[in-house]
Amino acid sequence: MLRHLAVALPLLVALLAGCTAPAPAADNGCAGVQRSSLDVPANHTVALLSTSKGCIVAELFDDQAPITVANFRAYASEQFFDGVLFHRIISGFMVQTGGMGTDGAFKDATHPMIQNEARASGLKNTAYTLSMARMGRNPDGTGDGANTATNQFFINHADTRTLAATASSAGYAVFGKVVQGRDVVDAIAATPVETYDASTSKHCQRDNSPSCPVTDVVLQAVRLL
Numbered sequence: 001m002l003r004h005l006a007v008a009l010p011l012l013v014a015l016l017a018g019c020t021a022p023a024p025a026a027d028n029g030c031a032g033v034q035r036s037s038l039d040v041p042a043n044h045t046v047a048l049l050s051t052s053k054g055c056i057v058a059e060l061f062d063d064q065a066p067i068t069v070a071n072f073r074a075y076a077s078e079q080f081f082d083g084v085l086f087h088r089i090i091s092g093f094m095v096q097t098g099g100m101g102t103d104g105a106f107k108d109a110t111h112p113m114i115q116n117e118a119r120a121s122g123l124k125n126t127a128y129t130l131s132m133a134r135m136g137r138n139p140d141g142t143g144d145g146a147n148t149a150t151n152q153f154f155i156n157h158a159d160t161r162t163l164a165a166t167a168s169s170a171g172y173a174v175f176g177k178v179v180q181g182r183d184v185v186d187a188i189a190a191t192p193v194e195t196y197d198a199s200t201s202k203h204c205q206r207d208n209s210p211s212c213p214v215t216d217v218v219l220q221a222v223r224l225l
Contacts, residue, residue, distance in 0.1 A: 030055035035225040038179060045069060046225035047076060047176065051086070052218040053188050056155075056181035058130055061174070064121045068132055068149070068175040071114045075151050076222040080110060086217040088154075088205045091189040096133055096154040096205070097219045104203040109150035116146045118164065118171030125163040128185060129156050130176035146170030157189045188217050 029050025040046055040059045049056040060069045075081060081098060084107070088096035099106050116134070125131055133152035135145035147170075155178065156163075165171030178185060192214040196206045204212035 029220055030057065030223070033057055033180070033225075040179065045073060047072070048221075048223045048225065049181075050220040050222075051184060051188065052216070052220060054181060054184035056184050057179050058176045059179045060130075060176040061121070061123065064123055065117045065173060065175040067115050068117050068173050071111060071149075072153070072175060073224060074111055076224055078110065079221070080107070080151060081219055081222040083221075084219050085203050086188055086191075086213065086219060087203060088207060088211045089189060089191050089193050089213050089217070090157075090209065090211045091193075092158050093160060094131075094154040094156050095185065095188045095217075096152060098133070098152040100203060100205070102203065102216065102218065107151070111150065113148050113150055116149065116165075116170050116173050117175075118173040121174065123174035125156050125160045125172060125174055127156055127158050128178040128182050129174045130154070130178070131156060131163065131172045131174045134172065144170055149173065155185050155188075157185060191215065191217055 030048040033048055033055065035046050038046060038057065038059075044062055045060040047058045047060055049058060060072065062069045075098075083102055084097055085100045085102060086095050086097045087100040101107055123129070131154055132149035133154055135148040137143060137145045138148060163172040193210045194212050194214055195208070195210045196202060196204060196212045202212050203216055
């Protein structure tokens, strides 16, 4: 009898946990999204981005931007992106996220900077593609910051081919595209913004252009399929 009870108890606990444990945030925000319903190649990762404006489904280009996708997958798998803000929004250009918490503080990167694949991949910053943000200079203040991307990324809200690699620019590496939820990207881009004011506690990136969201837009979670 005791032997049967010892076997049954772990099973009962597991069943109860399954009944009471909350679903991951991305499952809640992107409920019902199935990989089988998407026209995505088997060798491409699918990322579910649950936001306070709705669900964004992205196809990642594992084959064309392997370093960049592997980096994004690492952060997503560690739930690094859960609860960060879209801290820079410029309608008709891009919406940026991946680094600022809801307290307005930037999170430290947990992985090394990666090689910029913009030139090698040949992918262009067209509307609704995902691209890596990076520094304008290297950490020591030299160079153009080509290989300084870590966790921050943006979704292009228009064709921004000026961000592509050229003879004089390293460009910004594209690593995916939105396959569902472009209306959600539009809704994020439509968020009212203002110019950063150092005298107030705004949850945004310091920028000379009006790009500071007046109300918070949250990337609640990123999950991979």
